[in-house]
Amino acid sequence: MNLIEVRQVCKTVYQGFQKKRVLNKIDFFVEKGEFVVLLGENGAGKTTLLNLILGILQPSEGEVKLMGLSPEESSARTSVGAVLQKTNVPPNLKVKELVQLVCSYYPNSQTVVDILKKVGLEDQSEAWASQLCGGETQRLFFALALVGNPELLILDEPTKHLDAKGDELFWQEIRRYREQGVTILMITHSQSDLKELSQLATRYVTLHKFNEALTEGQLTESESIKSQEDILVKCKNQEKPQKEIVIHPQNVVFIFLQQIWVEIIQLLRTPLFLLGIILFACCITVIPFQGEVAKQALLSFSVLILLTISIERLGKRVSVERAEGWLKLLRVTPLPPIVYIAAKLVTTLLISAITITLIMILGVWRLKIDTDIEQVLLIFFSLVLGVIPFAVFGLALSYLTQPKSYDSIAGLSIPLGLASCGALPLTHPHFLEDVVAFSPFYHYRELTLWAAGLSYDQHLSLHLLWLLWAGGVFGFMAVWAYKRDSVIQ
Numbered sequence: 001m002n003l004i005e006v007r008q009v010c011k012t013v014y015q016g017f018q019k020k021r022v023l024n025k026i027d028f029f030v031e032k033g034e035f036v037v038l039l040g041e042n043g044a045g046k047t048t049l050l051n052l053i054l055g056i057l058q059p060s061e062g063e064v065k066l067m068g069l070s071p072e073e074s075s076a077r078t079s080v081g082a083v084l085q086k087t088n089v090p091p092n093l094k095v096k097e098l099v100q101l102v103c104s105y106y107p108n109s110q111t112v113v114d115i116l117k118k119v120g121l122e123d124q125s126e127a128w129a130s131q132l133c134g135g136e137t138q139r140l141f142f143a144l145a146l147v148g149n150p151e152l153l154i155l156d157e158p159t160k161h162l163d164a165k166g167d168e169l170f171w172q173e174i175r176r177y178r179e180q181g182v183t184i185l186m187i188t189h190s191q192s193d194l195k196e197l198s199q200l201a202t203r204y205v206t207l208h209k210f211n212e213a214l215t216e217g218q219l220t221e222s223e224s225i226k227s228q229e230d231i232l233v234k235c236k237n238q239e240k241p242q243k244e245i246v247i248h249p250q251n252v253v254f255i256f257l258q259q260i261w262v263e264i265i266q267l268l269r270t271p272l273f274l275l276g277i278i279l280f281a282c283c284i285t286v287i288p289f290q291g292e293v294a295k296q297a298l299l300s301f302s303v304l305i306l307l308t309i310s311i312e313r314l315g316k317r318v319s320v321e322r323a324e325g326w327l328k329l330l331r332v333t334p335l336p337p338i339v340y341i342a343a344k345l346v347t348t349l350l351i352s353a354i355t356i357t358l359i360m361i362l363g364v365w366r367l368k369i370d371t372d373i374e375q376v377l378l379i380f381f382s383l384v385l386g387v388i389p390f391a392v393f394g395l396a397l398s399y400l401t402q403p404k405s406y407d408s409i410a411g412l413s414i415p416l417g418l419a420s421c422g423a424l425p426l427t428h429p430h431f432l433e434d435v436v437a438f439s440p441f442y443h444y445r446e447l448t449l450w451a452a453g454l455s456y457d458q459h460l461s462l463h464l465l466w467l468l469w470a471g472g473v474f475g476f477m478a479v480w481a482y483k484r485d486s487v488i489q
């Protein structure tokens with residue numbers, strides 16, 4: 001039974017405007033119970049192959065299967081643990097919080113204390129994950145690969161930066177997992193690893209750099225293939241009849257709550273972000289209007305601040321996560337994209353709700369707006385719920401653009417949105433007035449005008465349907481863009 005199947009896979013990457021073929025017609029299979037070592041010179045394409053197997057990249061041609069499923073399905077990774085190169089940890093989480101979060105993604109996880117003990121990080125559980133030294137970070141990555149009690153381990157240079165103690169703990173764990181029959185695919189260049197592997201590996205495969213002159217193909221098996229009987233540590237499960245691959249169901253509600261909790265503690269640990277929002281909200285007190293005009297001003301100000309939070313701030317946070325390599329760490333776990341996106345959305349709505357409450361309290365008091373509680377609630381809910389499509393748009397945009405250019409693109413979308421919402425007197429040319437009706441910003445503005453009891457165009461259900469439709473389309477775009485994200489490599 002194959003846990004990994006790579007059939008006739010080609011991968012072409014772009015270097016500037018130049019196309020470069022990295023993998024050409026690769027056939028590669030890993031059976032249950034094997035310990036395969038993938039060798040090859042720098043730049044041969046080993047990491048690219050692992051990224052394809054884990055669903056971080058998509059093949060240009062051919063087919064990849066992981067645990068019998070498409071690697072893009074998060075459930076394919078519930079029994080897979082991976083250590084990859086060039087990943088990073090989030091800046092505002094402690095070691096135990098990060099491990100706890102990743103534990104929540106797996107249906108059959110170990111406890112935080114146990115896993116930290118296994119990699120020798122039990123004394124660092126209260127430390128900030130981003131402040132660990134190189135070797136400790138590598139131990140943490142290994143811990144994260146083990147938390148879900150994997151049946152398959154995919155390791156890309158896992159002993160890089162490890163000291164003698166770290167190395168010893170690593171091989172101790174690997175031996176233990178082998179005794180339990182865990183399948184392993186490992187890339188290494190380290191001579192000391194190769195010494196250990198001579199006792200453990202069942203197969204060596206070498207990947208050669210692609211060029212047209214290769215006659216044997218890009219992948220060759222080493223001549224000295226070890227049989228299962230030759231290896232010193234034999235798998236206890238080897239004699240047992242091979243079971244079908246079992247995909248355990250995840251507790252999606254638990255993952256969702258953990259994800260929201262982590263989003264919130266990360267926000268609370270970014271006081272400048274929160275202070276900025278509070279100061280921005282307090283600007284309402286300097287608006288010099290009274291009566292009906294004050295109500296209009298309060299509404300426009302609220303819309304502006306919510307659009308800024310949902311498009312600019314949220315997208316920026318995601319861009320930073322992508323650029324830092326933190327998202328890559330998440331992508332090798334079975335975290336369902338929809339849950340990740342929903343948690344970001346709920347956190348944004350929470351911040352929006354708190355901000356709007358603050359603006360309304362300050363506004364009603366300072367601008368002496370005479371309105372009843374029912375209307376205040378109507379305004380509150382239409383403002384907060386109506387902003388959902390824009391928050392999802394911010395998320396989709398943050399995955400579709402390069403992290404470095406997100407600021408300028410998102411910055412442009414807000415004035416563009418305000419111009420297209422019909423708030424500006426666009427009387428000439430006339431066709432612009434019709435075009436504006438296609439802008440979700442226009443429908444959001446009309447919804448809020450209705451809620452505030454101000455004059456609007458009397459098409460409430462049309463506006464609600466438009467916003468619902470826009471939310472669905474942007475949501476689909478966000479999930480698609482998250483899965484296809486190629487920046488995080």
Ligand SMILES: Nc1ncnc2c1ncn2[C@@H]1O[C@H](COP(=O)(O)OP(=O)(O)OP(=O)(O)O)[C@@H](O)[C@H]1O
Binds near residue numbers: 014022045046
């Ligand atoms: N997203 C990308 N954009 C451009 N080039 C890429 C991209 N990903 C990989 N490459 C190129 O593909 C080639 C293979 O890279 P890869 O990292 O897979 O090699 P490797 O065998 O893992 O190397 P190493 O042993 O140094 O880790 C390299 O020349 C690399 O520059």
